């Protein structure tokens with residue numbers, strides 16, 4: 001096709017180049033230039049194109065403006081029920097481009113060959129600056145440059161409404177601007193595509209002023225919900241390939257067993273089945289799913305494993321964690337809020353609270369067990385069809401396992417059950433197993449874990465304990481706060497099938513592993529009681545429990561789960577705050593406000609103001625009765641329910657939270673019923689009130705479930721829970737009245753994340769309410785009847 | 795060869811009689827509404843209606859279902875509603891079941907993986923109790939089936955609101 005090239009134009013650090021095409025068509029596509037290590041040819045600054053990826057030097061990647069004024073966006077961030085990619089991302093792009101929400105007709109998310117930036121299904125709003133926003137801002141500037149040239153009007157005199165640029169009495173639509181041209185906007189990007197955080201757009205293109213938002217702030221619906229509800233969506237579980245086989249995996253007997261002998265298949269009964277053994281990985285493939293299940297059961301019964309007893313078991317968990325874990329495995333971390341000399345103040349304080357708090361391993365427990373369909377082709381290309389929070393990271397892990405390069409691996413992303421963080425490092429369990437079995441049989445293989453596999457062979461949110469000390473002065477204010485948080489490594493991203501098969505993986509978490517996968521325990525619960533003069537928070541990290549002792553390097557593998565690290569640090573802090581308030585004889589909400597305020601409104605920090613805002617809001621909305629805890633009628637015995645209330649607060653990803661739980665507890669049975677749950681949220685600008693409310697309600701339910709019920713039970717060999725009866729979660733009958741107060745706070749100038757953290761607030765508030773009702777405190781989760789009853793009777 | 799009556803259509807299936815209905819629906823009949831959640835009748839993800847009653851297809855053997863019994867999956871809810879209301883074929887084509895409409899209006903699902911079972915349960919409930927109270931909804935979703943209908947994303951509040959919304963749509967008859 002004949003074309004005329006023009007010289008490139010600079011757009012705030014991005015480069016706009018174009019060709020006029022003589023035939024109809026045209027598009028403005030936003031690509032990017034990359035300085036990421038794996039996209040550079042070694043030793044040169046020459047960019048190369050990774051096969052099966054969006055070409056970083058050619059048009060395509062983020063946003064396409066079409067001649068018919070429709071817009072397509074692409075993101076590596078895959079939806080897991082947060083709705084953000086289909087609602088907030090469209091709203092953000094629509095506002096930056098000044099087009100209606102409906103103009104963004106297509107969202108492509110997750111597929112590694114069709115999306116640009118990688119990273120995972122977490123922190124969607126990226127501190128108010130998600131990649132897609134910057135991509136839109138650059139695109140907007142490029143369109144203005146084009147319009148300025150086309151209309152002969154200076155850029156500063158142009159205005160855009162509904163995708164029409166006008167100025168000087170003339171106007172042109174975005175669609176007309178791109179018609180018959182091929183435009184390429186190249187924007188600066190840094191990072192590594194297959195790392196956990198993927199690529200980040202650089203530079204500072206001008207952004208639309210908050211005051212001009214018209215799409216952000218409205219309750220748009222999630223387009224995918226409609227197709228899911230109508231059974232029109234293709235889920236990962238629905239994908240079928242020609243010649244595909246079904247598989248089940250026979251996982252080892254314990255978290256440290258090696259294979260003695262694989263069971264012999266009863267070929268007469270299961271004529272279309274086959275056993276595959278790779279190291280300690282035993283799989284059974286069959287032409288039908290039901291045969292695969294039955295054949296795997298038969299083979300499992302006949303498979304011999306070594307025994308292993310290398311775990312402490314539940315009863316000894318905290319004792320062993322404290323005494324026998326290697327807390328020198330990582331340097332001690334201190335928070336940025338460290339100030340003064342708390343040790344000295346604590347030593348001389350005459351009013352002091354000092355206690356240890358413990359919280360258990362918990363399961364992500366997706367409602368559907370992990371599954372994946374893999375197709376390892378003769379030429380070495382690997383296709384994986386699955387539901388994964390970080391498809392680009394999975395690509396890197398599979399390439400490593402197969403001694404190949406990521407360009408050989410394509411991950412196709414589909415909807416599936418929520419993972420709550422379990423696959424944000426690239427795998428949930430079945431992906432690598434499907435690849436290995438497909439490679440072995442030379443056909444596409446679909447691995448579906450059964451419920452027991454998912455309970456016993458998945459990762460879990462790590463257990464932790466904390467020592468907290470708080471000194472009070474005579475004015476009932478905190479003069480010193482000291483916290484020591486202890487936790488095994490948070491995130492093990494080694495694919496378990498590769499580990500079992502003895503194939504290459506990243507190393508198990510140690511001090512050298514990067515970021516989240518390290519043994520380093522950073523302080524991730526930002527300090528919010530800003531007027532406290534002496535603060536010290538330390539994080540102590542160690543190896544995963546049993547992993548080094550396990551002959552197959554497994555043990556209790558951990559993985560970040562909704563509000564990770566912060567959950568483990570905020571529960572002890574907030575419960576201790578309630579106890580300190582009780583010791584001071586001050587109402588627990590007022591106590592928090594007093595310790596955030598400087599005493600002079602003018603010098604209160606913006607942080608304190610927002611915290612006080614959510615605390616006041618939750619106080620009013622919950623019908624909180626201002627008084628010290630415990631309640632004057634607190635009772636810790638008897639068959640009659642007694643009532644109490646507790647509060648908690650938290651700051652995460654720019655969002656302030658406060659929560660009040662009203663409970664009834666029956667001392668004789670230890671049964672706690674949460675009767676009312678009230679939560680106030682200030683995320684700054686609210687992007688989509690309806691979706692935010694739904695996310696907060698969901699997080700509330702999950703948090704109550706964590707607080708009341710959830711704990712991984714294990715013996716010396718492995719996890720002993722295997723289904724929903726042995727690992728119960730909250731049912732509908734158990735939910736309280738849930739009240740959500742959304743505080744839109746545009747003067748913050750940005751939007752914080754609101755989908756995630758609501759799960760963290762219930763536990764400390766309920767534990768404080770138990771203290772309020774009974775006068776007794778349980779400093780360990782979960783607050784299940786057995787533990788509550790035992791505590792109350794001592 | 796077994797004969798099933800699914801969503802108003804007679805379907806022939808070749809599968810061993812002990813095959814759980816779930817795998818027959820998903821793998822042989824390409825009806826993907828029901829999902830595999832536990833395979834143990836403990837969650838509800840796989841639910842279908844059999845003669846109007848919620849059943850867990852993961853533990854219902856193919857041989858447990860007689861040819862005359864009516865199986866309704868999520869895919870069959872619009873036609874079920876159209877038939878109950880005597881809608882014309884044209885109207886039926888575009889209409890979702892009120893439960894599905896309400897689920898969209900209320901933006902009930904998060905991941906949505908459990909919601910097949912939730913919508914099946916809601917349909918069962920509303921067909922016998924057109925105007926349930928919150929307590930009746932909670933009871934139905936917790937105690938009426940082989941197990942509580944579980945949602946890990948915690949959408950129970952949104953489900954309650956959607957059931958009540960569906961009840962108002964059904965009362966209007968459209």
Ligand code: FES
Nearest residue numbers: 831832835838852
């Ligand atoms: S999959 Fe059938 S009840 Fe869970």
Ligand code: FES
Nearest residue numbers: 906908945946947
């Ligand atoms: S919506 Fe995700 S499990 Fe219910």
